[in-house]
Amino acid sequence: MYxxxxxxxPRVILDSPExxxxxxxxxxxxxxxxxLLFILYYGYIVLIATNRQLVSRPVSGxxxxxxxxxxxxxxxxxxxxxxxxVWANREYDPAVAELRARAEKH
Amino acid sequence: MxxxxxxxxxxxxxxxxxxxxxxVIVAFTLAVTYWAARRTRSTRDFYAAxxxxxxxxxxxxxxxxxxxAASFLGIAGLVALRGYDGMIYATGWLVGWxxxxxxxxxxxxxxxxxxxxxxxxxxxxxxxxxxxxAFGGILTLLFYVLAQMVGAGNLITxxxxxxYEWAVIIVGAVMLAYVLFGGMIATTWVQIIKAILLLFGVTxxxxxxLSRFHFSPGELYSAVAARYGQTALEPGGLVSDxxxxxxxxxxxxxxxxxxxxxxxxxxxxxxxxxxxxxVLYATGFIGYFYLIIPIVGFGxxxxxxxxxxxxxxxxxxxxxxxxxxxxGGTPFLxxxxxxxxxxxxxxxxxxxxxxASALSHDIFTHAIRKGNATEHEQIRVARIATIxxxxxxVVLGILFKGQNVAFMVGxxxxxxxxxxxxxxxxxIVWARxxxxxxxxSIVAGALMAVVLIVLSPTxxxxxxxxxxxxxxxxxxxxxxxxxxxxxxxxxxxVAREPEAEARFHDEKLRTYLxxxxx
Numbered sequence: 001m002y003x004x005x006x007x008x009x010p011r012v013i014l015d016s017p018e019x020x021x022x023x024x025x026x027x028x029x030x031x032x033x034x035x036l037l038f039i040l041y042y043g044y045i046v047l048i049a050t051n052r053q054l055v056s057r058p059v060s061g062x063x064x065x066x067x068x069x070x071x072x073x074x075x076x077x078x079x080x081x082x083x084x085x086v087w088a089n090r091e092y093d094p095a096v097a098e099l100r101a102r103a104e105k106h
Numbered sequence: 107m108x109x110x111x112x113x114x115x116x117x118x119x120x121x122x123x124x125x126x127x128x129x130v131i132v133a134f135t136l137a138v139t140y141w142a143a144r145r146t147r148s149t150r151d152f153y154a155a156x157x158x159x160x161x162x163x164x165x166x167x168x169x170x171x172x173x174x175a176a177s178f179l180g181i182a183g184l185v186a187l188r189g190y191d192g193m194i195y196a197t198g199w200l201v202g203w204x205x206x207x208x209x210x211x212x213x214x215x216x217x218x219x220x221x222x223x224x225x226x227x228x229x230x231x232x233x234x235x236x237x238x239x240a241f242g243g244i245l246t247l248l249f250y251v252l253a254q255m256v257g258a259g260n261l262i263t264x265x266x267x268x269x270y271e272w273a274v275i276i277v278g279a280v281m282l283a284y285v286l287f288g289g290m291i292a293t294t295w296v297q298i299i300k301a302i303l304l305l306f307g308v309t310x311x312x313x314x315x316l317s318r319f320h321f322s323p324g325e326l327y328s329a330v331a332a333r334y335g336q337t338a339l340e341p342g343g344l345v346s347d348x349x350x351x352x353x354x355x356x357x358x359x360x361x362x363x364x365x366x367x368x369x370x371x372x373x374x375x376x377x378x379x380x381x382x383x384x385v386l387y388a389t390g391f392i393g394y395f396y397l398i399i400p401i402v403g404f405g406x407x408x409x410x411x412x413x414x415x416x417x418x419x420x421x422x423x424x425x426x427x428x429x430x431x432x433x434g435g436t437p438f439l440x441x442x443x444x445x446x447x448x449x450x451x452x453x454x455x456x457x458x459x460x461x462a463s464a465l466s467h468d469i470f471t472h473a474i475r476k477g478n479a480t481e482h483e484q485i486r487v488a489r490i491a492t493i494x495x496x497x498x499x500v501v502l503g504i505l506f507k508g509q510n511v512a513f514m515v516g517x518x519x520x521x522x523x524x525x526x527x528x529x530x531x532x533x534i535v536w537a538r539x540x541x542x543x544x545x546x547s548i549v550a551g552a553l554m555a556v557v558l559i560v561l562s563p564t565x566x567x568x569x570x571x572x573x574x575x576x577x578x579x580x581x582x583x584x585x586x587x588x589x590x591x592x593x594x595x596x597x598x599x600v601a602r603e604p605e606a607e608a609r610f611h612d613e614k615l616r617t618y619l620x621x622x623x624x
């Protein structure tokens with residue numbers, strides 16, 4: 001695809017495969033990460049409700065698996081957030097920059 | 107106060123260090139307000155700090171806006187008195203932030219100008235949607251601010267011995283000064299200062315606690331188990347009903363995405379990418395906070411003891427100040443007391459600014475004037491709205507003296523999750539979503555949340571003393587949030603609005619590429 005010498009109209013950008021891919025990709029990543037977040041947090045809640053024994057089991061001394069799991073849920077939530085930022089910086093922003101360059105200036 | 111010779115505490119009487127810390131914080135934040143006031147000329151300054159806030163600063167401000175005294179004192183107290191249950195509760199408070207990032211942070215920034223109603227009303231008929239969104243927003247904020255004001259009054263009475271009414275009035279007066287004169291610039295910097303103080307104070311407290319246990323959390327947990335049994339480290343009654351626990355989790359997670367004062371903060375940064383980084387920083391700060399707060403709570407139960415904590419305040423809210431006093435003496439207690447006070451001020455200032463902007467930006471400028479109001483008029487109305495909201499907050503706080511308003515924060519989150527969030531998400535992602543859908547989903551979701559909470563054990567049984575609740579869950583989100591979504595979807599199908607549909611596609615350039623964003 002040659003560099004367009006004339007800025008492309010909004011309609012052209014909107015209909016372009018690159019834009020569609022951008023939007024679809026963004027939601028694929030968002031929903032996947034949201035699903036992981038759900039598993040992490042609601043999985044934790046359901047685990048406590050259904051398997052109290054496991055959560056109460058001591059790991060070393062008085063420290064229970066529950067304490068480690070709760071720490072893991074908090075840390076995991078941040079890791080998921082960071083994963084989104086890494087993806088956005090690496091994949092999303094360059095694609096946005098390219099499409100903006102092609103677009104008609106408003 | 108003496109406790110059978112076991113421990114003396116100055117909690118409950120104003121000490122020199124507490125008063126000095128308090129005065130220093132108020133003086134400093136008012137100086138910041140003066141500086142901010144001189145820089146506040148336009149609506150962009152008043153509502154959005156001129157969009158000059160950096161992602162790191164906004165991350166701190168978001169954390170400062172979000173971490174209330176209830177988080178700090180309440181969760182420390184919950185861990186102190188009920189052990190591991192407090193940790194379970196704490197995790198719920200963080201998990202909304204990733205959801206915020208994944209689902210709405212960037213589109214929100216791109217589509218809006220000052221408030222979340224900008225986004226919901228973006229391609230729809232302004233007047234009905236603005237009014238509905240302002241309704242949902244203000245309802246959320248009123249319950250939230252009421253809980254904060256009553257909590258503030260109780261806290262200051264408990265810590266400084268001031269009369270309750272005076273405490274509420276002082277909080278109201280100081281935070282009104284921030285917002286009225288300094289707008290979003292002052293509010294942002296007050297929240298940043300508070301966040302730094304809070305994170306620093308709690309970190310210091312954590313280090314001091316661990317230093318008593320050779321810096322081994324394991325040793326701390328053993329000490330707690332030795333004193334109160336291994337059950338202190340095991341889940342207790344908090345997650346007894348998994349459906350109720352999930353409902354609470356849903357409210358906490360998705361309510362965040364409907365809190366007007368949090369969403370407003372996204373407009374203070376230059377663009378969507380900065381908004382994205384803000385959320386990452388905020389999540390880091392808040393996650394760190396909820397990781398260390400349980401250490402403080404466990405330390406309080408092991409070193410101060412549950413009996414003393416309960417004696418000073420049955421709810422356990424004095425656990426953190428008491429352990430601060432034990433480990434750092436009266437000076438440190440004074441510092442922690444002042445930090446708690448700053449925490450309250452920062453949060454209610456943010457709530458008041460959000461309430462004022464719903465009244466002035468959404469109702470006055472858009473619903474009444476249809477977008478035709480000069481900058482000068484808009485700022486004047488914004489300031490009037492600030493006074494109105496602030497005075498209402500103080501009056502409500504005084505009226506509800508002595509009432510147990512802890513459930514109101516849960517209610518605010520439930521309304522936000524059921525009324526504000528569905529409309530916000532649907533307007534961003536669904537072409538068919540229209541004016542009828544937006545108005546009905548906000549109203550239905552919000553009202554359903556309120557009605558179900560009234561019928562729940564929290565009010566129907568505990569407050570109104572009926573034998574059995576009509577609605578079995580303490581948190582209605584698992585029912586009211588789907589109601590919000592379904593109402594919006596059904597109404598959008600029943601009443602077609604082709605212009606809104608067409609505009610959805612055109613505006614995708616702004617939603618995803620930020621072209622034309624403010």
